[in-house]
Structure formats: C-alpha cells, structure tokens
Amino acid sequence: MSSETTHVSYLEYQGRYKGLRGWIFSTDHKRIGIMYLIAATVFFAAGVVFGFLMRLELLYPGKTIVSAQTYNTFFTLHGVIMIFLFVIPGLPAIFGNFFLPILIGAKDVAFPRLNLLSWWLYVIGGALVLLSILLPGGPADTGWTFYIPYSVRTGTNVIFTVFAAFILGFSSILTGINFVTTIHRLRAPGMGWFKMPLFTWSLYATAWIQVLATPIIGITLLLIVVERVFGVGLFDPALGGDPVLFQHLFWIYSHPAVYIMILPAMGVVSEIIPVFAHRTIFGYKFIAFSSLAIAVFGSLVWAHHMFAAGMSDFGQFVFSLLTFLVAIPSAIKVFNWTATLYKGSISLEPPMAFALAFIFLFSIGGLTGVMQGALSVDIHITDTSFIVAHFHYVMFGGTGFGVFAALHYWLPKMFGRMYNKKAAYSAFWFLFIGFNVLYFPMFIMGWLGMPRRYYDYLPEYTIYHQISTVGSWILITGLIIMFTNLYLSLKRGKKVTARNIWGGETLEWQIETPPTYENFEEIPLITEGPYEYKDNDQDILEEKEVV
Amino acid sequence: MESSELIHRPQYGKYILVWIALLMLTVITVTVAGINFGVLTLATALTVASVKSYLVLTVFMHLKTEQTAFRIFVGVALFFIIISFVLLFADYSFM
Amino acid sequence: MIAQSVNYAHSVDEAFLFILIVSVFFLVLITGLIITFIIKYNRKKNPKPTNIHGNLPLEILWTIIPTVLVLIMFWYGWTGYKEITSPPDDSMEIDVTAQMWVWKFTYKNGITSDSLYIPVNRPVKAHLTSLDVNHSFYIPEFRIKKDVIPGRKNFTWFIADKVGKYQILCAEYCGLNHSYMLNKVIVLTADEFSIWMQEKLNEKNNQDTVSADNINNQSVAK
C-alpha cells in the first residue's frame, strides 16, 4: 500500500504550519490532546505547589511560613487550579480528545476547529488565574466556592478569578458539545451503542453534564461580577438577596461537576481492568448504564452541600434521600470491576496497579461520602477536614489515580516509547502510601472537630496535622519520580512499535504506534463488542517484546 | 443525511400561519393578564408562553422533521431544567 | 470518638457507627476479594482466563442490598436530624450574633456575653444572626453546626448534659481571621448559672447608670 508515505505518524505529520505553530494551531484531535496534557501538567504542578505550601504552613500551630491572608489565597488558588484546570478537564480533554475518535473508529472529532478553540480558551482561562496572583489586590481569597456575601466584599481580585472560571466553563462546554456530537455521528459502521468501549460511555455521560450543568455556574459566576461591578442586588442580603440561593445555583453545577471529574476516571478503570485480567468485562451494560444513572442522579443531589445552611426540612429530606441513591450506581461499578478479576489472568502492570488503587481509594472516598449523606452525621462533619479528606479520596485518589493509570496505560501508545517499569512501581508505592498518610489523618481530626480552611488550629490537632504534612512530602516524592520517569521515557525510553502492547481488544490497539495522522487507513467495520477476548485460547500477548 | 430531505420542503404558508397564531396568542395573553384570576394568572401566562415556544420549536426550528435523537435531546434538557426547578422549590416552598 | 456532651450526641454517633461498620465491611470485602483474585488468578498461576460476561441474579443482588442498606442509613440520619431541629417549647432562648471574627451571645434579659454560659440539663435554643458574611456556629462536642447567614433566621438547639467547657468554632470560611473566630461554651450547674447571671445583671445595672446608650447600640446593631 502507498500508505507508508501518506500515513505518517501524527507526531511527524506536516500540516499547513510547521514547528510550534503546527501544534498550537493544529486541529488534529491527537495533537490537541497532547497540548492539553502539557498545559494540564503545568497547572497541576502549580496546584501541587500551593497544596504543598498549605501543608507546610500547617506543620505547627500559629504562623509557620506565611500570613493568614496568603494562606487563604493558597487554598483558593489550590482549589481553583485543581478543580477547573486539572480535575475537570484532565481525563476528557487529554485522553478523551486523543482516544475518543480512535475508540469509535473515527478520524477526528465532529468539530475539530471548535476543539482547538476549546484548548485556547482553556489556556487563556488558566493564564488569567495565574495572572491574578501578580495583580495588585492579590489573588482571590474566597475559596473556590466564591460564596456570597464574602466574595462581593473582599478587596482581592475576585473578578479576575471568577471570569477565568467562566472562560474555563466555556471551554468545558465546547468539549462537551463536541463529544456528544462525535459519539452520535461518527461511530464506525457496525459500532452500535453497546459495542462502544466503556470509556466512551463515561465520556458521553460526562459530556452531557458538561453541556447542561456548566451554563448554570457560568451565569452564577457572571452574576458575582455584575453584583461587584454594577452593584445590582441579586444575592446580597443588604439588597434583599438570599446568599443561600447563590449556594443552590453554585452547587446545581458544582455537584454534577464532581461527576464530570470522576466518571471519565471510572471509564479508564473499566478499560484497564479487563485488559490486564485478560478477560471480558463483567456486566458491560450495568457499567454503561450506571454511568448514565450517575449522570442523572448526580444532577439531583446538589443541596447535600448545604445541609447546615438552613434549608427547609422537606428540602433536607429529599436531598438526603437522593444522595443515598446516587451511591448505588457507583457501588454497582465497583462490584463489577471486582468480579472482572474473577477467573481472569491478572498481570499487575503499572496501569493495573493504579487502577486497583483507584478502586480502593475511591471506595473509601465513596463510603465516607455515604456517611455525609446521613443528615445527623453530616451536620457534625460538614465543613471539617473530614470533608477535605473525603473529596481528596474521590478527586485525587479517584480521578488523580485514574489519570496516572491512563498515563501509564496510554502514553506508550501516544508516543511510541515505553517508560521504566521499575521506576513506575516505586512511584506507585510512594504515591499510594503518601496519599493515605496525607489524607487519612484528616478523617480523624475532622471527626474530632477540626474545621476546614483554618490557617491556625488548636494544639490538640497538632499530631494529625504533622502526620498529614509528612504524607504530603512522600506524595510529592512519588509525583516527582513518576513525572520524571514518564518525561524521560519520551526522550530515552525504549521504542515501541508493536500495535498492541498490552493485549487490549479496543480499537486503539489495532492501529499504528504512535497513531498515524489519519488514525485508520480505512474506517474499520465493527462486528463484536469491545472486550471479546478471543476465547483466550491462544496467548495473543506480545509480552516479551515489551519487557 | 437522512432527514435533510424532509426539511428540504420550503413552507412559506405554514410559517405565516404559525406567525399569525403566535401574534394571536400574544394578544390573548396580554388581554388575559388584565383580568385577575389570582394564582391562575401566572399559570395562564406560562401556558400560553409554552404553547408559543412549542410552535417555534416544532415549526420554525424544524424539530418535528428532525431525527428522533433531537427530540430526545430537547426532552433531556427540559427535564434537567424542570427537575432542578422542582428540587429548588422542594426547599423554598417549605420554608 | 469525641466526648458526647449533649442530649442527641448518642443518636448522631450511633448513625455514624452503623454506617462506619457497613462501610468497613464493604471496604474489607472488596479489598479482600481483589487481593485474593490477584493472588489466585495471577498470570503465572492461571494463564488461561475464563470469559464471564455477567450474571443477572448477581447484579440484581448487589443492586438491592446496597439500596436497602442506604435506605436504612438514610432513616437513621433523618430521625437523628429531626431531633436536632425540634427544640422543646420551654427552651431557654439566646441570640447568637456572628460578626467578622467574634461571637456575641445575648440573653433574653438583655445581658450580653462573649462566651456562652448555659445551665446544664436545660434545653437551649440559639437564634443565629450574622452582621456581615456567612459564618457557621459549631460545637464539636455537641455535634451541632449551623450556618449563620445574613438575612436568614437560622437556629439550633441542644441540652448540655455535662458541666464543663467546650469549644465553639466558626466552620464556614469568613475571611482573614476565620481560624481565630473561636470561643467557649461554659456549662454550669443551675445554681452556678443563676449566680453568674445575677453578677452580670448587677454589672449591667452599674454600667447603665454610667452610660445608658449601651443597650441602644445593641438594638441598632440588630
């Protein structure tokens, strides 16, 4: 075939622009995915630095390194950066962009130029957040929740940060629109809905939440700006407004956003587990539908963030009940993943290690979430470090480890280079242990009554804070090892040309490594489900090639 | 492009009929607003508005001739708005 | 577990304990199964995997069991919450005013105090008012927390059943000195409390003769 010349790797493909411009103006979904990867890594590093500094400040009671005002901007920046710039866009924008079209047998997303615009908005929004640090007035000190009235009264650059979040929301919406349309319109012939890989299902559910929920926070954040600039009375109690209504509107988006964050990670885990258990996934339809169920129920439980805010009893009743129900689809997923290991043939490659750690950490995060669904218990633990621990177990132990799993699973495919596996394992153990040492003590001190967002604390909590801070050092060591290993692998790692390095059955493993510019020489015809391991009669693995 | 064929039918006449209906509904809603039905005033106003948007959606925006998926989409979006509204009032109407 | 120093602490802790036990059970179950499978079905021991696509009865089972369990948890939480929000009519009423970054407690007879003095074994209903931004009135030992929101009439109540000093904290971020917005609840015996109240009243009467506008200021602030 003549394809040897025309179908070059997307990394070497020369479009209209060369060099750097060939990347930042490229509409190729794979290049956009890589650009998201680079940008998100930078923002993640910034978020980690702020987190590290917060933990350092909390090493001793009283002032350790910074003033209270600086500390307050730290946790705001840490939250804004991690949530809007890393956890929300992380998996969909990086791996979704790169692999969604490939997984459904398409050459690109439905709207490639919109996709590029979305990346630009993301980078501009991120730059605005970082810029707000340098401007007079200083970065916002409201917490990432921007609760009114404080966010209207503080003298810091709230407008800047809020506007950045608005732009980032727009970027997220465009990605969502793109993915829904892509999945509806560009599936390869024969790829029915139930032949789609589960990562695609989770992206589909995520994309819907992005489209429907994001505009609500868009308008809410815009109203903070309107209120600050024009003094229009909308939420300010001095003008008759209701600060609790702001919280309602904020969480109508921000709770579903939690599922924007976790669903794709669940999708990644659903991809990785069958590959390394070398058998088909258990309960495909249940996992697929539970993604939709999470998206639907997840949109109905927002007010459980406000159980202490003074809602009506009926409101508390309804939201508490719905909150408990949303736990069920997540439980179904966990059970199905576990069952997928049964009678498998498990190889504990690095991606698998991260995926299994995901199940463990996410289970802790989910189960502690269930505790907060119970009204009487929530009243005691809400706004304490128990909550901080809970959502870090979900967002970092869940989504973060999902990202790490995806990196170790797909990076060799994306760049055609294999990382050092020994280093990957040692990074894994540092991350896993460091994570638990960092966040588990927060459950205990939260139950004992340590409120969150505290610059200073009473002496009886010192020991827990110190264990936690030490944990942050272990965790960061793990992050440094992992990112160094992955980065070095791109330059010096062993070259990988085998198409199917892990023995996966989904479409990305049927094409060149790294993928060609057009992904597929011909659009494939799909005849079977995504995880049909060929009876597992012969060993299809090319393991020796990899190691 | 399965459904494009259907949309390909230009329909000036139908559009004008819908436009007349929309104007008449506007007149009705303004007239009715003058009469005090109590709680029903708001309900009638919103019902008329819903009928008007239904006409715009189905005829001007061709929802009727689009693929089923589009109608499901609209349903999902409306469901999301309505359920959020209901839940919001699960709090506020029991204060 | 931290000290239970209030009437309904036991029901909060019971609900927590129940959920904790169920959670630990499931966590151990899942983790145990994962580890067992990893050992039993690893690549070396079990090179030939078996494809199992699913099992409907199993799916139904592990949908129904969690559903039942969470409904029980919900009920526990809800009944406990009803207790927290239903003060008896004969409660002693106290106005709690939050302001960046101090608490102020006003008794029905106009006495004000920086710390909250209350008699033991007597229901106390606290009306929460904020003069500026959101705060949250939190006493860990009492298991209560309620946001103090400007423009809203929130309240909370409790019966302290042990004499002693307990921590009051602000649990809703309120700016620069959020972490210093602390104070104490001092639970006294009924006698001690009336002595304290009498002293306060005497103090106030003395002051009133000196400057009569003290109370006026308070009512304006409200």
Added chain:
Amino acid sequence: MSNQEHAMAHRDDVGSRMGMWLFLFTELLLFGGLFFLYSVYRFVNQEEFHIAAKELDTIIGTFNTAILLTSSLTMAMSISAIQKNNKRLSIFFQLITILLGFGFMVNKYFEWTAKINHGIFPGSEELLNRGSGEILFFGLYYVMTGLHGLHVLIGIFIIGTMTWFTSRDIITKESYVKLEAAGLYWHLVDIIWIFLFPLFYLIT
C-alpha cells in the same frame, strides 16, 4: 487548517445541527439560572414584584414581542428562500430580520433610558429606598433583559455574517446549514423573550 479536509470530506449537516442544538441548550440553561433566581425571588416577594412590575410599559413590551415574532418568521422564510434557490429573496428576508432586530433594540433603548431617567437603576437612591423585593425585581429586569439584548445583538451580527455569506455564495441551495444554525440561534432568542415578556410585563 490541516483538518479542514476531514471536515469537508465528511460534511455532516445533521451533525452540525446537532452541535448547534447542544449549544442552544447551554444558552437555555444560562438563562435557566436566571429564571431560577427570578422564580425564587418572586415566590418570596410576591407583593413587591406586582408593585414593581406595574412600572414597566406593557405596550412597549407587547410591541417588542410582535417585532421578535415577526423577525422569527422572516428568518425561517429566508431559509425557505435559499432552499428554493432564491438568493435575492433570502437576502431580503435576512435584512428584514436584522432590521427588526435593530427595531427591538431601539425600543429597548428607549425603555431603559426612560427607567434610568426616573432614577430607577441598580444602586440608585430612588431604588435603594424601596423594598428589597423591588430592588430584586429591577435588578433581575436589567440583568435578564440586558443579557437577552446582548443575545439579540450577537444574533444580528451572526445573521449579518450569513447575509454576507449568502451574497458571496458560501451559503447556497446545496449548503445552507450555516444559515439554519443562525436561524436556530435567532429562534432561541425569540423563545427566551416569549418567557421574559409575561414574567416581567404581565404581572398585574
């Protein structure tokens, strides 16, 4: 751009319209947030909303409703015209739509300035002296009709671009999905007004 060949190779009008519809949902929910706000505040301050609404001019409101409805008609007809390969008629209808859009904005301008001249605007002394329900009503009035007006302006700009495209034969009988998308946007702006109108002008 490098991927344009792809896009050209698989021209998918249904896909484009689907993308547009999804975008419309985000617009709808953007206003949805404001409608939530409106409904809660109206629920809490029923009397004051009634009093405040009396100050709005129902006649201007009705007139503007008629203008927008008519513009929706001409927009739909411009698509029919291009389908019949009648380029001139299509451009004519598009220009009428734009004109009506401007008419709407001119009315809005007079309405707003009248209010502002009466001293009713956010932060004005006149307004701050009134009850909180009225402050909220006028706050919402300015924000919601303002945001809607902004959308009308954006719509005018988009239709203007489409007119230019039509004259340059970028929009033709064979390929008019762009014009359809612009039409969908314009109709959505109309639908939002259909709800804004009774909620602000017809509470008596």
